[in-house]
Amino acid sequence: MQTVFDGQSLITAEIIADSLRRGKLKHHGEEFETARAELALILHATQQQIEQQKYPAEIVRRLLSMLSGLRAKVHSDVWQALIPVAQNHPILEYFLQDPLTHWSFTKPRGYSGDAQLLDYIYCDPHVAESVASASEIGKALYSHTQNVPSCVAARERRNLLTRYVDETAAKNGPETEVLAIAAGHLREANRSVALAEGGLKRWVALDQDPQSVGLIARDFQGTAVEAIDGSVRTVLTRGHKLGKFDLIYASGLYDYLQHNVAVKLTKTCLQMLKPNGTFLFANYAEGTPDAGYRETFMDWVLLLRSEVDMWNIVNASVDRNAVEAKVFFGENRNVLYAVIEKRG
Numbered sequence: 001m002q003t004v005f006d007g008q009s010l011i012t013a014e015i016i017a018d019s020l021r022r023g024k025l026k027h028h029g030e031e032f033e034t035a036r037a038e039l040a041l042i043l044h045a046t047q048q049q050i051e052q053q054k055y056p057a058e059i060v061r062r063l064l065s066m067l068s069g070l071r072a073k074v075h076s077d078v079w080q081a082l083i084p085v086a087q088n089h090p091i092l093e094y095f096l097q098d099p100l101t102h103w104s105f106t107k108p109r110g111y112s113g114d115a116q117l118l119d120y121i122y123c124d125p126h127v128a129e130s131v132a133s134a135s136e137i138g139k140a141l142y143s144h145t146q147n148v149p150s151c152v153a154a155r156e157r158r159n160l161l162t163r164y165v166d167e168t169a170a171k172n173g174p175e176t177e178v179l180a181i182a183a184g185h186l187r188e189a190n191r192s193v194a195l196a197e198g199g200l201k202r203w204v205a206l207d208q209d210p211q212s213v214g215l216i217a218r219d220f221q222g223t224a225v226e227a228i229d230g231s232v233r234t235v236l237t238r239g240h241k242l243g244k245f246d247l248i249y250a251s252g253l254y255d256y257l258q259h260n261v262a263v264k265l266t267k268t269c270l271q272m273l274k275p276n277g278t279f280l281f282a283n284y285a286e287g288t289p290d291a292g293y294r295e296t297f298m299d300w301v302l303l304l305r306s307e308v309d310m311w312n313i314v315n316a317s318v319d320r321n322a323v324e325a326k327v328f329f330g331e332n333r334n335v336l337y338a339v340i341e342k343r344g
Contacts, residue, residue: 028078035074039082042066043089050094056140060095060293064148067292079295086296095297097138099131100145104298112300113252115184115212121151122158122187148290153334157282160330160337161188161251164280165203168247169194178203179245179272181235181265182253186216189225200224204242206234232261236268245272249280255302259313266317266340275344283310285329285336310338 042063049059067086071079086092096102100120109116119127123146131142145151161180165188169176176199180186183205194200202224205216208231216227230240232253248269254262262281269279283305294300310327317340318325324341 028075031075032078032081035070035078035082036085038070039085042070043086043091047089047091050091056137057144060098060141060144063095063297064290064293067296068289069292071292071295072287083296083299083301087299092297094137095141097135098141098145099127099134099138100142100151101298102138104294104300107299109209109211111209113255113302114209115207115215117300118154118184118187118252121146121154124185124187126185148293149332149334150284150288150290150294153284153288153330153332156330156332157251157335158188159191161249161280162191164247164249164278165189165192165200166194168278169199172246174199175201176247177201177243177245177274179242179248180205181232181248181250181269183207183216183227184212184252186220186225186227188251189220195223195225198224202226204228204245206230206240206242208232208234232257232265235272236264238268242272244274244277246274246277247280248272248277249282251280251282254281254283254305254313257303259309259316262313263316266313270318270323270340270342273342275342277342279340279342280337281313282330282335282337285334288334305336307336310336314338314340 045066046059046063049062070082074082092105096105100117103117103120104112107114116127120131120142131139134142165178168178176194178200180203184207186203186205189195189203189205195203204226205213206228207213207216208229210229213227213229216225220227228240228242234240235242250265250269253265257265266279266281273279284302286304286306288304291302291304294302307327314325314327322343324343325338327336327338329336
């Protein structure tokens with residue numbers, strides 16, 4: 001996966017999809033034809049439900065379930081070939097009435113998983129007007145898609161990040177320094193007691209999207225938050241003299257990084273920690289039940305990982321004698337976390 005992390009070349013669905021194509025589809029010809037026929041039945045049944053004006057949330061719930069089942073039983077190469085088949089079906093227009101699905105599929109910022117998409121997932125006030133202007137069908141669809149397991153997990157992740165920041169500040173005092181890599185809109189900061197009470201020296205928010213950086217700078221003006229335009233490449237090459245931190249985290253970035261890049265970034269972040277500092281990274285877990293819908297009608301492909309995959313990144317990045325490390329699931333088991341604590 002030859003990805004250029006330079007602050008200009010943003011991660012696209014095509015890059016991720018290309019990295020997932022491990023084999024040749026011609027080796028799965030018969031399986032593909034069978035799976036395509038099954039997908040056609042799923043899409044036709046969904047179209048009938050739409051024509052019968054069934055309740056939108058129920059239509060999308062059933063579709064998520066059926067796509068999840070199909071994705072789980074076919075080879076990954078076959079599934080990747082099925083994605084454009086689903087996306088070219090007429091029912092796509094129905095689901096694009098959902099503000100969350102529409103933003104993800106159309107990618108107004110040019111790449112998948114941007115900070116505005118997370119605002120839809122967070123049900124943030126910044127997107128309330130957009131949701132209110134959606135069609136009645138769109139609102140009904142959103143009432144379901146905002147609460148699929150991966151969205152619930154994203155909100156849990158935001159709250160966990162806030163907790164880690166506040167706990168770090170409570171332990172280290174007002175000289176606490178935090179770095180968020182691929183910070184998005186830094187919504188976890190809105191709930192931070194440490195930030196609100198002046199308990200941080202600085203909270204550096206690094207992102208490669210200038211729109212996100214600008215919004216952070218505006219929303220957190222006059223606080224300990226410092227918004228910086230930068231990318232993975234910025235971190236790897238030490239493009240900014242960022243200094244040392246008590247806590248560094250990357251909450252959504254590893255979903256897009258191949259193993260070798262993830263290891264390199266982890267090593268670099270550990271070098272940027274103060275003694276007894278903590279590095280946390282998160283990744284959506286294998287088996288996320290809404291992945292089939294997300295990859296087709298939302299056109300949002302992630303590199304899902306298992307506990308073993310997470311440990312492989314950790315073990316390739318550190319001397320286990322020099323750190324304390326743990327890998328654990330979030331509350332609804334759709335996001336995995338790795339936490340590495342640097343011994344003093």
